[in-house]
Amino acid sequence: MTTEITPVIPVPERAARVFTALAAVATAGTALTAWTWTADFPGDLTFYGSPAGLQWLTLTGGLITAVLTLARYGIPGLRWTSPAGGNNGILLAALGTAAVSWFAIIAIAVDLGGLANLEPGGWLAGLTSLLAVTGALGLPLDRRTADSLGKPNYWWLLAGVVGYAVHHLITRTLRLAKIERKLPPARELPSWAEVLLIIAAFAVGLFAITFGIDTEYGELFTGYLILAGFTVAALAKTGLLQRLRALTVKHRPVATGAAFSAAAAFPFTQTSDQYTSVAANILIFATVALGLNIVVGLAGLLDLGYVAFLGVGAYAAALVSGSPASPIHVAFPFWAAALTGAAAAMVFGVLIGAPTLRLRGDYLAIVTLGFGEIFRITMNNLNGTTGPNVTNGSNGIPRIPDLQILGFDLGKKHLVGGIELGRFSNYYLLMLIITAVVVLVFARVGNSRIGRAWVAIREDETAAEAMGINGFRLKLLAFALGACLAGLAGTVQAHVSYTVTPDQYTFAEALPPNSAFLLAAVILGGMGTISGPLVGATLLFLIPKKLEFLSNYQLLAFGIALIILMRIRPEGLIANRRNQLEFHEPVIPAQSAPEDAVPLTKAGA
The missing domain is CATH 1.10.3470 (ABC transporter involved in vitamin B12 uptake, BtuC)
Known part of the structure; x- marks a missing residue:
C-alpha cells in the first residue's frame, strides 16, 4: 500500500507570499497618513486617520492585494476569492495599487509644483507599493508555455531573501507551517448562499460604478480607471469573475432581477x-x-x-x-x-x-x-x-x-x-x-x-x-x-x-x-x-466628460487609452467565446519525447 505524499508550497514562494501580503497591508495603512501638507490638491490629503480622494483607491488596492495573497494560504472565507489558484492575479492587483499610488505622487508634484510638497505618507505609499510588486514578482507566475508553469521566479532575489526572513520569523511565532499543505478546492456553497453572493456582487458593482460617476475631479477619476482596470484583470486571473458568471447563469432570474434593481437604485444614492x-x-x-x-x-x-x-x-x-x-x-x-x-x-x-x-x-x-x-x-x-x-x-x-x-x-x-x-x-x-x-x-x-x-x-x-x-x-x-x-x-x-x-x-x-x-x-x-x-x-461617455482637466490634450489621452485597451483586449472588454478564440491562440502543453525516440537527424541518416 503506497502512501500519497501531499506536496508543500516551496519555501521561496511562501517567503514571497508573506512579503507581498505585509507590503500590501502596509500600503493600505499609508492611506491613514498625510500625503501632502497643503489642502490645495483636490481631495485634501492632509489629514491623519481619515483617507480622502486618491487615498481611498490606494487603501482599496492594498486590501485587495492582501486578500488575494492570503487566499492562497487557505484562510477561511478567503479561499473562495481565488478559485483558479494562480499568482498572476496577485501581481496585477499589486501593479494596480502601485500605479495608483505613483499616479497620486506625480499628480501632487505636477499640481503643486514639485516633490517637496509630499509628506512622508506619500513617499511611504510609493515605497510599500513597489515592495508589494517586488514580492509578487517573486511568486511563480503563469506563463504561456507549459515548461514554466509552477516554477518559482528566482530572479527576484530581493523578494526571496527579505521575504524568507519575514516568513521564518512568522513561522516561528505564529506556527503558520500547519497550513502549508496543498490547498483543497473551495467548497461548493448552498443555493441560498449563492443567491446572496450574486446580490452582494451587484451591490458592489453598483457602489463601484456610482463612485466612478460621482468623481468630482479628473485626477480621482483617472486613478479610479487605473485601479478598476487592474482589479478587473486581477479578479479575472484568479477565476473569481468566471465563478460569478457561472452563478449568474445558474440563477439567471435572480441575476437579472439583481442587475435591474442595482441599476434602478442608482438615483436613490444621489443627493x-x-x-x-x-x-x-x-x-x-x-x-x-x-x-x-x-x-x-x-x-x-x-x-x-x-x-x-x-x-x-x-x-x-x-x-x-x-x-x-x-x-x-x-x-x-x-x-x-x-x-x-x-x-x-x-x-x-x-x-x-x-x-x-x-x-x-x-x-x-x-x-x-x-x-x-x-x-x-x-x-x-x-x-x-x-x-x-x-x-x-x-x-x-x-x-x-x-x-x-x-x-x-x-x-x-x-x-x-x-x-x-x-x-x-x-x-x-x-x-x-x-x-x-x-x-x-x-x-x-x-x-x-x-x-x-x-x-x-x-x-x-x-x-x-x-x-x-x-x-x-x-x-x-x-x-x-x-x-x-x-x-x-x-x-x-x-x-x-x-x-x-x-x-x-x-x-x-x-x-x-x-x-x-x-x-x-x-x-x-x-x-x-x-x-x-x-x-x-459607459466608458466612452465618461472618459471625455471626466478628462476635461486635460484641456487640449484630452483627445490625445483618450486615443492613447483606446490604443492600450485594444492592444490588451483586441476582442473587446467583454467578448464572446468565438472572438476570444480568434484573437488568442490556445496554450499547447509541451510534451516530452519518449526515451526511445530517435532524433530526426539520425533517422534521416
Whole structure:
C-alpha cells in the first residue's frame, strides 16, 4: 500500500507570499497618513486617520492585494476569492495599487509644483507599493508555455531573501507551517448562499460604478480607471469573475432581477441631479450602441452613419412633442411619440438600406457615412430659406416640453420613499426601462434562427447564401431593426436635452453620441454581446466628460487609452467565446519525447 505524499508550497514562494501580503497591508495603512501638507490638491490629503480622494483607491488596492495573497494560504472565507489558484492575479492587483499610488505622487508634484510638497505618507505609499510588486514578482507566475508553469521566479532575489526572513520569523511565532499543505478546492456553497453572493456582487458593482460617476475631479477619476482596470484583470486571473458568471447563469432570474434593481437604485444614492444627468445620457448612448451591435456585431455590416437614425427619431419626436418651435403644432402622448420616432427611423433604415445593402465592406461603410452627412446637411437646409421650414435649420427645435406619462410629469421633482427624485432621475428610470426592452429584443433576436443567420452572413456571406439564406433580406431586416431601436432612444433624448439641432448628430466632431464613438463602443465593449456595448458606451461617455482637466490634450489621452485597451483586449472588454478564440491562440502543453525516440537527424541518416 503506497502512501500519497501531499506536496508543500516551496519555501521561496511562501517567503514571497508573506512579503507581498505585509507590503500590501502596509500600503493600505499609508492611506491613514498625510500625503501632502497643503489642502490645495483636490481631495485634501492632509489629514491623519481619515483617507480622502486618491487615498481611498490606494487603501482599496492594498486590501485587495492582501486578500488575494492570503487566499492562497487557505484562510477561511478567503479561499473562495481565488478559485483558479494562480499568482498572476496577485501581481496585477499589486501593479494596480502601485500605479495608483505613483499616479497620486506625480499628480501632487505636477499640481503643486514639485516633490517637496509630499509628506512622508506619500513617499511611504510609493515605497510599500513597489515592495508589494517586488514580492509578487517573486511568486511563480503563469506563463504561456507549459515548461514554466509552477516554477518559482528566482530572479527576484530581493523578494526571496527579505521575504524568507519575514516568513521564518512568522513561522516561528505564529506556527503558520500547519497550513502549508496543498490547498483543497473551495467548497461548493448552498443555493441560498449563492443567491446572496450574486446580490452582494451587484451591490458592489453598483457602489463601484456610482463612485466612478460621482468623481468630482479628473485626477480621482483617472486613478479610479487605473485601479478598476487592474482589479478587473486581477479578479479575472484568479477565476473569481468566471465563478460569478457561472452563478449568474445558474440563477439567471435572480441575476437579472439583481442587475435591474442595482441599476434602478442608482438615483436613490444621489443627493442631486448633477450625476444622474450623466447616467441618463449614458443609458441613451448605450441603448443606441446596442442597436448598432445588431448591425455590426451580429450581421457584420459596417455602418458609419448610424447616429443619423438617432437624429431621425429625435427630430420626429420633437416635431410631434408640442414644442412652440415645431411647424406641425401637434402634441402626441409619449407612447405615440415613441412609436412615431421608432417608425420614422425604421422607414429611413429601409429606404437607405434597400439600395445600398448589396454593397459589401468598405463600399457599404462609405455609403453609410455619406448618409449620415446627408442627414445633417438636410436638417440644416430645412430652414424656410434654402428649403421648406420643417426643422428651423441650424437653430433646431428648442423648448421641447417634458414628458407626461399617466399624469406623471417627468420634469418635476417627486418624492419616492422619502427620497426626492429630480428631472434627470425620472428620465434615467424611464430610459432604464427602455434599455431593458432593447436588451430583451437583442437577446431574443440573437438567439433566434434569424440571429444565427446574421452570424452566418457575418462570417461568410457567400457560404451563407449557398446554404439557402437570403442575405439581402436578412441584412435589410438587421438595418431596419437597428434603426428602429436607435429611433426609440432618440425620442427620449429629444426631451432630455430640451432641444434638437443638426450639430448633435455628426460623425466625430461633437461629444458622444456620434457615429465614431458608437462604433468604438461596440468594438471596444465586445461585438455580438449584450453587456459589451453597455460597458463600452459607459466608458466612452465618461472618459471625455471626466478628462476635461486635460484641456487640449484630452483627445490625445483618450486615443492613447483606446490604443492600450485594444492592444490588451483586441476582442473587446467583454467578448464572446468565438472572438476570444480568434484573437488568442490556445496554450499547447509541451510534451516530452519518449526515451526511445530517435532524433530526426539520425533517422534521416
